[in-house]
Amino acid sequence: MKILILILSVFAIQAQAQILNNKGEFTSQDTLRGSNTSYRDWWDVQHYKISVEPDFKTKSIKGTTIINFDVVKESPNNILQIDLQQPMEITSAEINKKQIKAWATDGNVIFLNVGKKIKQKGNELKLEFEGTPKEAVNAPWDGGWIFKKDEKGREWMSVACQGIGASVWYPNKDYLGDEPNRGMDLEIIVPNDLVGVGNGRLVSQRKIKNKTAYTWRVTNPINNYNIIPYIGKYVNFKDTYQGEKGELDLDYYVLDYNLEKAQHQFEQAKSMLKSFEYWFGPYPFYEDSFKMVESPHLGMEHQSAIAYGNKFENGYLGRDLSNSGWGLKWDFIIVHEAGHEWFGNNITNKDVADMWIHESFTSYSESLYTESLYGKKAGAEYLRGTRMSIANEKPIIGIYGVNQEGPGDMYNKGANMIHTLRTWLNDDVKFREILRGLNKEFYHQTVTTQQIEQYISKHAGLDLKAFFDQYLRTKNVPVLELKKEGEYYLYRYVDIVDDFAMPLQIENSELILYPTKEWKKLKDASFKTSFDINPDPNYYIHTIVIK
Secondary structure, rough: HHHHHHHHHHHHHHHHHHHHOOOOOOHHHHHHHHOOOOOOOOOEEEEEEEEEEEOOOOOOEEEEEEEEEEEEOOOOOOOEEEEEEOOOOOEEEEEOEOOOOEEEEEEEEEEOOOOOOOOOOOOOEEEEEEEOOEOOOOOOOEEEEEEEEEEOEEEEEEEEEEOHHHHHHHEOOOOOOOOOOEEEEEEEEOOOEEEEOOOOOOEEEEEOOOOEEEEEEEEEOOHHHOOOOOEEEEEEEEEEEEEEEEEEEEEEEHHHHEEEEEHHHHOOHHHHHHHHHHHHHOOOHHHEEEEEEEEOOOEOOOOOOEEEOOOOEEEEEEEEOOOOOHHOOEHHHHHHHHHOOOOOOOOOOOOHHHHHHHHHHHHHHHHHHHHHHHHHHHHHHHHHHHHOOOOOOOOOOOOOOOEEEOOOOOOOOHHHHHHHHHHHOOOOOOOOOOHHHHHOOOOOOEHHHHHHHHHHHHHOOOHHHHHHHHHOOOOOEEEEEEEEEEOOEEEEEOOOOOOOOEEEEEEEOOEEOOOOOOOOOOOOOOOOOOOHOOEEEOOOOEEEEOO
């Protein structure tokens, strides 16, 4: 125990020093959670087996997590880091059937001494846990367990934990870069009058006195924050979709009194799947089915069990977020959250600072879906309509190593960045090949921004370093300045990074401008004034005419 305390003290000093080199407001807890520490990097999670039993009256839970893992390199200290956020606590720990008698706790982190006789493969860490988890007040924007009642006053429970992390309710390796290679089993123990729904497929249902245990299985890798129990008075209906990899099972769970509305609204899932399989490639989790579950909050991209709470109406709670009119033609939660099955669940960022990989492509999927239904012009109008929400106050990429994602601009600014690149390419066949290629190249993988940028640059045949630096690593939108001097029009870029030189197709013209930081001259009698030189509006840039 003294050794553990000493290790904790040393690490806390090192972590704080590293943090102070970046931003003083971060603490050692942020580094422990947000980085692949020496207590994490030597072991690789293969499978989670989780059992949870909630008590609605006390708003408490208890359960067991069994983590199967392999050793990937020698540990310098035989110390293993487990994440579990207070006030939840571990009550018992075993490694390979042997009791661990003592462990050290540092805030939301538990350090276990697993000894020197650890196996190279097939280790089993069993952790029993209990407590009153943090309750979400405004899910899904804050995280925690959700204890609500449905319209008939019956218990309705779930969890939303993106950002705050899965360790808000069960012990795990709460690091996006290590998904369980062989998936997970989730057992949900609930009163007999309720139904427990989880990710993947239902593999068993058994009675335990006055309760029922539902066990769900996922065979593919899965993000920790996507492992979610749903508990309520659910009814189930099923369907199938003939997709690129054959027959895909569609499985829906909704509160009993919403069955008819759900049967009508969830028909949109088929056109969504058709669109996204066209643009992104096959649905990534055929083995685990496609499922949507009515949730006591708006929605979340829980892999193969999408949380749905959009009240069975089109738009975003009945609103068009683009103000273009197109956003009321389809159900935002069905489309956006399902888009994450490709970008977020199939392709997952290792560090939360790179969350743009999840949100930018998924936000762009909304435009692609609109395009699939109503044409390219409609998709572009929808996308351009979302620009009104862009703040441009911070770069899209967050701060690495401290569990700090970027700002909300990762959604709509990121989507407009992708559309700008598509406009620059001016080759939809190649653009679609890139989107599908990303999902094939990084199938079921965790990635970095650099990997995504390099792949796109290579397959676009363009040097996109300055392009990505501009839109991801600065808050500035490129500005095209135009002015008239004598018989010439002058143009240049301002507010750009070095080497940013994206060409611009002029609207209603065959003219292409090649602006840089330096003024360039254009002599073209077809334009009466500088105001007539309008770049294609699908580029996300600003244009200023200097008089």
